Amino acid sequence: MQIRTRFAPSPTGFIHLGNLRSALYPWAFARHNHGDFILRIEDTDVERSTQESVDVILEGMAWLGLDIDEGPIYQMQRIDRYREVIKQMLDRGLAYPCYMSEDELNRLRDLQMANKEKPRYNGLWRPEPGKTLPAIPPDISPVIRFKNPIGGSVIWEDAVKGRIEISNDELDDLVIARPDGTPTYNFCVVVDDLDMKITHVIRGDDHVNNTPRQINILKALGANPPIYAHLPTVLNDQGEKMSKRSGAMSVRDYQKEGYLPEAILNYLARLGWSHGDAEVFTKEQFVAWFDLANLGRSPAQHNPEKLLWLNHHYIQEADPKLLAEAVRPFADERGIDIEQGPNFVQVVSLLKDRANTLIEIAEGAKLFYSPAPALTxxxxxxxxxxxxxxxxxxxxxxxxxxxxxxxxxxxxxxxxxxxxxxxxxxxxxxxxxxxxxxxxxxxxxxxxxxxxxxxxxxxxxxxxx
Known part of the structure; x- marks a missing residue:
């Protein structure tokens, strides 16, 4: 079997370390198994998706050396394909139009909550043998719903969490197309994974609740579901879920703060995965060692001090010439003319053992490119x-x-x-x-x-x- 994994971010904001980990692991798994790694941009949220966010994703992956085999593939460019599959599902009786208005849905949910029931669609417009459907209202554009199986359970062996079983009675009929015909997230994901022949879905555990719905749609389409591996949440240093709102730094921030990509990659690799007692390793070693069996089940907590320590280590170990190239933009930002003064590689080589970041090296280099002090x-x-x-x-x-x-x-x-x-x-x-x-x-x-x-x-x- 040709291993095929994917990273499927939504371009609706900056990319932080937790996001990047969700790219690193499927990339490493594909590389370890000589498989393919696909980048898919899930940009169906037209109002929030931006090209700038796409650029940040591409820049961040390139900076870390996470090369892709296919993509970026944009979901908005595949709308015709999604509509084609929806039509096939309607023709085969796997989906149906639902004319329940938003007001009706809200009243239904209010009633269910008052009765201490789980809010869910009640199947009013679901066609069944011998069932008479309501008259089609003239002023309602229907959504399209997937006919979720009734009875039984969805079961899968998660590569991280182990066996997971969800009763179909917990799932209502998912909306797969909005009134304007726009396909919904969970449906697009299924069609993409099917068309792209994805064998392993390695993603954050905030997607666990989506998985049974996606498995049911895949099976309805006659496909075997991929292997799922749901990664535990990355927490910030205060123990909260890492996010922009909670103060997470973007990848660009780490670049601007003078971190080396080797340090970030090493740090991310250990943020939920381990190989014995190894703390420091190269990208090549990481790929050689990586497997799903050693992914952790507990939330991983961001440790800024550990990341800074790793950055210091990689600065110390860096080749002075390559390090000087990395420091040069920071020197330029500070107005340091490295052509007028000592050999810059020598300066960097002298300063690197004490430095935690590239900025610290550039700041230290000012001494050697400033005029002789005019001492009073x-x-x-x-x-x-x-x-x-x-x-x-x-x-x-x-x-x-x-x-x-x-x-x-x-x-x-x-x-x-x-x-x-x-x-x-x-x-x-x-x-x-x-x-x-x-x-x-x-x-x-x-x-x-x-x-x-x-x-x-x-x-x-x-x-x-």
């Missing part, structure tokens, strides 16, 4: 003790006589410190201030390498006299 006499007196100036002079002499390497600079510091019987902070802090007007920098010997021997000596000379 008061600033020098406050931050560089007069007794240290001769020591800095000796350091300048030592650096002038050595090569421009980290090891040579480290040896120069040790030589001067030994001569003056000082500890490293007593010299390193004033040197940092002389170079950048701050005492917060990476290791001073590495800083000298990146800033360059000539520029370093020029800045030190201004405070040594």
């Amino acid at each position: 006499e008061a600033e020098i007196a406050e931050n560089i003790p007069s007794g240290i100036k001769p020591v800095i002079a000796d350091l300048i002499a030592a650096i002038e006589q050595t090569d421009a390497s980290k090891e040579a600079y480290s040896a120069a510091f040790k030589q001067v410190l030994a001569k003056h019987q000082l500890k490293m902070p007593a010299l390193a802090m004033p040197v940092r201030y002389a170079l950048f007007a701050t005492t917060q920098t990476p290791a001073i010997d590495s800083v000298l390498v990146v800033l360059g021997k000539e520029e370093s000596l020029k800045r030190l000379a201004k405070v040594a006299s």
